[in-house]
Amino acid sequence: MESHPGELSIEHSQRPSMRLIWRTLEQIGLIFSGSVVAALGYSLFQIPFNLAAGGISGISIFIGYFTGWPEGTILFILNLPLMVLGFFHLGRWRFVAYTLLSVFVFSAATDLFGIFLPQILGAPTVTEDKLLAAVYAAIVTGIGYGLVYRASANPGGTAILSRIIQKYTGIPLGQIYLYTDGAIVLLAGTLFGWEISLLALLTLFLGGLASDYMLEGPSTVRAVTIVTDHPDVLAGALMKGLNRGVSRWNVTGSYTGCTRTMLLCTVVRSQVEELKYIVAETDPTAFVVIGNAHQALGSQFLPLKRR
Numbered sequence: 001m002e003s004h005p006g007e008l009s010i011e012h013s014q015r016p017s018m019r020l021i022w023r024t025l026e027q028i029g030l031i032f033s034g035s036v037v038a039a040l041g042y043s044l045f046q047i048p049f050n051l052a053a054g055g056i057s058g059i060s061i062f063i064g065y066f067t068g069w070p071e072g073t074i075l076f077i078l079n080l081p082l083m084v085l086g087f088f089h090l091g092r093w094r095f096v097a098y099t100l101l102s103v104f105v106f107s108a109a110t111d112l113f114g115i116f117l118p119q120i121l122g123a124p125t126v127t128e129d130k131l132l133a134a135v136y137a138a139i140v141t142g143i144g145y146g147l148v149y150r151a152s153a154n155p156g157g158t159a160i161l162s163r164i165i166q167k168y169t170g171i172p173l174g175q176i177y178l179y180t181d182g183a184i185v186l187l188a189g190t191l192f193g194w195e196i197s198l199l200a201l202l203t204l205f206l207g208g209l210a211s212d213y214m215l216e217g218p219s220t221v222r223a224v225t226i227v228t229d230h231p232d233v234l235a236g237a238l239m240k241g242l243n244r245g246v247s248r249w250n251v252t253g254s255y256t257g258c259t260r261t262m263l264l265c266t267v268v269r270s271q272v273e274e275l276k277y278i279v280a281e282t283d284p285t286a287f288v289v290i291g292n293a294h295q296a297l298g299s300q301f302l303p304l305k306r307r
Helices: 005-049 055-067 071-121 130-150 158-169 173-192 194-216 231-242 269-282
Strands: 221-228 247-252 259-268 287-293
Touching: 005 055, 005 071, 005 130, 005 194, 055 071, 055 158, 055 173, 071 158, 130 194, 158 173, 173 194, 221 231, 221 269, 231 259, 231 269, 259 269, 269 287
Parallel strands: none
Antiparallel strands: 221 259, 221 287, 247 259
16 A cells, blocks of 8 residues: 555654654653662662762751751752752753652652651661761662663752853863862861761762762773784774774874774774783784773664664
């Protein structure tokens, strides 16, 4: 049966809309689940030990400690003016919608966990060891925030203020986080003791690693560049021995002025030793650089997905 051009154009125009809907639903699911997981780590390991590891969550621990107010509610109230700033300077309605969802779910889950977890566990937390609490606070909250970041969303807090400062001053985000989170950790040391401050620093550092791991995954691929005088033979040996594609281009050494060929080959981590063996057997005079790559998409690796 023949299709009318109008029907084809309507079907074609609906596809991007469906992809957008599914992508939006996926983002909402990641934000919700990530915020709940982060709130679990915050409620179970940070609040009971006053581990104020930077950010608005750390300030909420200070205020909650001295006032007795629920930390989740404090965190939500403190985030409201920051979200207004983010609306005008970072992304308007889309930014506010995703950030508000993340902050609301995190705050509500924090207060609910604070009420029900002690009743279920019979204690405010599952361990009395402060070091274990610091490590697991970092892992659990880091995983949660990593899920939120995977949704291209923002968990709120000082991350909003830091992005605004970076936007208008050009100061690197890492440096801004160092100043803001460092000040909060130092304040924790003066209020709760320097041992707590040191543990909060550990939580802050490990939490960043856990977020990065959750966001980008393990570095399982290696990008290898090889400078060689025998590109045909070496490229053939690599393709045959590793079953991987090889790209090439001519390069000129600044010191020698000689033109050689550079090969680029991407392999999985388990193939690195085999690659080095092949290069050593084929061209012992080659120059090899092996670098970490977080992901390889397309060709023989993970497929590129358009959502």
